[in-house]
Amino acid sequence: MISFAPDSGVYLLATPNSSYALRVDESGTPRHLAWGPRLTLEEAAALVGPEVPMASSFEGVSPLGEELPVDGGARYGPPSLQVRFADGSRAFEWQPTGQHVTDDKLELGFRDRNYPLDVTLHYRVHADSDVIERWTVVRNAGDEPVTLLRTDSAAWALPPLRHYRLSHVTGQWCAESQLRREELSYGETVLTSRRGVTSHHANPWVMLDAGEATEEHGRVWSATLAWSGSWRITAQRTPDGRAGFTGGIGHDGTNVPLAPGEELTTPPFAAVCTDGGFGAASRAWHAYTIAHVVPHPEELAPVLYNSWEATGFDVDEVSQKALAERAAELGVELYVVDDGWFGARRSDHAGLGDWTPTPERFPNGLTPLVDTVHGLGMKFGLWVEPEMVNPDSDLYREHPDWVLHFTDRPRTELRNQLVLNFARRDVADWAYGWLTRLVGDHGIDFLKWDMNRAFSEAGWPGQPDGSDRLGPQYVRNLYGVIDRLRADHPALRIEACSGGGGRVDLGILSRTDQAWASDNTDAADRMGIQHGYGQVYPARTMGAWVTDVPNQLTDRTVPLRFRFHVAMAGALGIGGDLTHWSEDELREAAALVAEYKQVRHLVQHGRLDRLSPPGQDTVSGVQYTATDGSETLLLAYRRVGRSGAQHLPVRLRGLTPGARYRDACTGVVHHATVLAEYGLQIDLPSGDWSSTALHLVREPEA
Ligand code: GLA
Secondary structure, eight states: OEEEETTTTEEEEEOSSOEEEEEEOTTSOEEEEEEESOOOHHHHHTTOOOOOOOSSTTTOBOTTSBSSOBSSSSBOSOOSEEEEETTSOBOOOOOEEEEEEOSSEEEEEEEOSSSOEEEEEEEEEOTTOOOEEEEEEEEEOSSSOEEEEEEEEEEEEOOOOSOOEEEEEEOOTTSOOEEEEEEOOSEEEEEEEOSSSOOSSBOSEEEEEOSOOOSSSSOEEEEEEOOSSOEEEEEEEOTTSOEEEEEEESOTTOOEEEOTTOEEEOOOEEEEEESSHHHHHHHHHHHHHHHHTSSOTTOOOOOEEEOHHHHTTOOOHHHHHHHHHHHHHHTOOEEEEOSOSBTTOSSTTSOTTOOSBOTTTOTTOSHHHHHHHHHTTOEEEEEEOTTEEOSSSHHHHHOGGGBSOOTTSOOOOBTTBEEBOTTSHHHHHHHHHHHHHHHHHHTOOEEEEOOOSOOOSOOOTTSTTHHHHHHHHHHHHHHHHHHHHHHHOTTOEEEEOBTBBTTOSHHHHTTOSEEEOBSOOOHHHHHHHHHHHTTTSOGGGEEEEEOOSSOTTTOOOOOHHHHHHHHTTSEEEEOSOGGGSOHHHHHHHHHHHHHHHHHHHHHHHSEEEEEEOOOSSSOEEEEEEOTTSSEEEEEEEESSOOTTOOOOOBOOOSOOTTOEEEETTTOOEEEHHHHHHTOBOOOOOSSSSEEEEEEEEEOOOO
16 A cells, blocks of 8 residues: 655555655655545656745745645744754754655654754555544654644645635534535634633534535545644645645644653544545545544444433432333433432532542442343443542542642632643542442443533643643543553443533544534534534444433424434434323334334444435435445434425435335335435425434345
């Protein structure tokens, strides 16, 4: 997959449908050559041209030609690597020190010409994916400290295009993943989180296209940063019509100190070039995430119940057992007790940090409830928020110095809580200790790992360079605690949560099994959130619950069936107060859970085709198909019925041409060619909030 031509100096990374080419030029600088459709090594070498002379004394080196644009010399673009040496000197001057080429990995080593600072560019490809992973390792090989002012994982350059369009998501709590597509501005567009966490407000991925891509057609260049702390991606469009982007850890103004002998390995900033529109770009990310990111690619997510919307903080053994019995009758496979089971936790004002079951609520600890849940045939899950503390807690009274703070500054509380400094080893060890005991002692199968506020006053008094080291070290220690916990308890599964979808990224997904996409469980709002979430992240990882109506957040009432059909587009869960559901509702819910189990392998492991985006009075639909085309599921929705609205047939995708498919419910047989080319007239019930699920199974060849 990776080859090198010594005569031209070209390295070629060949994925199944794309090529990436680069070269170390005569000055020793790694230069970008190509990223797009497949090329041979010889064709890639033809792209090596003479150096273009600077047009004037005001231009400088092209900011998009370097593999990792550095600060220094006549460079004026956003640097991906910016260093300051102990003597105050800046810049990095490329000098090659060696290469290591294998079939799937490329490492290019460099050292600054005058200072003992080593930079290694890493590339990795996979035989089954067009995604190319890149990261950078910076090592201080000298005996004086170095300051890294910016250390991006990678920079990606697009070929010259007449137009550039940027797709990304913005959001807020309860409104994550709102998809935006807008012309890429000339200059620099910064997408970032300064919150210490991935954030609800932006997510570390970008897609660029020539402004012409649709859901099904067109070339798209996209990239995703695998990092769960603060981050920054800068997309750039230059006056001479070029575009690219650079991305990495930390926001503006972040410094990372590098002591003598110390090394920084950045997280991967992976990217993919796809043909076939935004749909194909999303599918490339889904397949890559399932195959190469999540820890248990072969598993299907269980149907989950979570108590949060039913009980709030009011959890106790008796009421949880009652809910668990009802959940089991519905076919739930994993029962999760949410916030409120520990310490003095009666509201969000107290108790965080004191992780022992509240005696009045659980007089004999958690074990009787865990046993009941297991006895009902379900796995047992528990909510934890290990990175947080309420000032009103025994933990804080004992360790007030454990939180992020500056000596002479206030400690800003958000949701009445402070952030524990996970960058501190003692804090991380403490968290690992109680977590591994909690899981081991109670036979806990699943943790919902929450994180309910952004950083503020992110200081670490007493630690030299503390506030600079804190950001990356916090995330590394967080990852370390989760990794140790998983190693101790191989059967443990974890849900990533941060007030809903505040920490969804490929870094956390590489060590958790699913993510809670949003605290907003309103089916109508969810359709937009899920549409944005699924641009990059697969349905397997997207927790989606059916909750009560009127919805707690929006006051909207949507039929149970519609709520189910929306949640069935992800990893289905239920979060309503089942003790108040009528017999009819419970019966309908049980039938829908059973139906989901028949098709969840398609949702969670199949290919996603977004047939039409969520809209008001139009029919929108998502289709999940087995990768071999043997089965497909169509979920179709119409929120508002309107007289005179067009009823256009929906054209299905991913079917085996010429084959026939049987409707698993009605037995009606359809021709794949008709479904694909002329479409299916979907028979949605009249009225508002109408939805359907259609499961088609390929007939054996006659
Ligand atoms: C966050 C989560 C919710 C719930 C509450 C509990 O907001 O996203 O699902 O767990 O915390 O306090």
